[in-house]
Amino acid sequence: MTSIIIIITLFAIVTPVLLIKGTKVVQQNEVMIVERLGQYTGTLQPGLHLIIPVIDQARAIPWQFIETDKQGNKSCVIRKTETIPLSENFFYLLKHSVVTKNNYKIELDVIVSYNVVDPLMLVYNIASLPMAFERTIDHTLGDLDLQDVNAATLLKILRKETEKFGIKINDVDVKNVKY
DSSP: OHHHHHHHHHHHHHHHHHHHHHEEEEOTTEEEEEEETTEEEEEEOSEEEEOOTTTEEEOOEEEEEEEEOTTSOEEEEEEEESEEEOSOEEEEEEEEEEEOTTSOEEEEEEEEEEEESOHHHHHHHOSOHHHHHHHHHHHHHHTSOGGGOSHHHHHHHHHHHTGGGTEEEEEEEEEEEEO
16 A cells, blocks of 8 residues: 555656656747757747657757846857747857958957758757857958958858858848957
8 A cells, every 4th residue: 555655646746747847838930959869850840849758858059148247248158048049140259359361360240140041950060050150250251361351251151151050141240340
């Protein structure tokens, strides 16, 4: 009799925990990549979904967020997220130093506007979108002469270079260039 009570008690405790862990809500204009034991099983669209806890997991990816501290100062932080926003996103590379092809050291801010067009490519072709952006911008600027460092040139090159990321570059803004 005691073992039956213990089993019922464990079931009563574990069931709600598993139900909570297995419930996923995907917001409008977002998707979630789900893997079963590390292998891709599906892309969850907006809405309420049930997955098998422990066996199925949402794939967490690094994403750049803008946070404001108590004094009102904004900073870029990278945190993992389980959902991938499909709406317009922005990547900020602020006060970034780079050496151009003709050996000029410059400091600049680069703001990239983009949309995710293929979440699977985004998750499985690169490890981290923020790091991929930074490295691509570094290589691009490092291959340019000083006079070619402008938003139009960077936009053209970034559009071509980032196709394999599963994103579409909408616009690039280059600001605060210091020589």
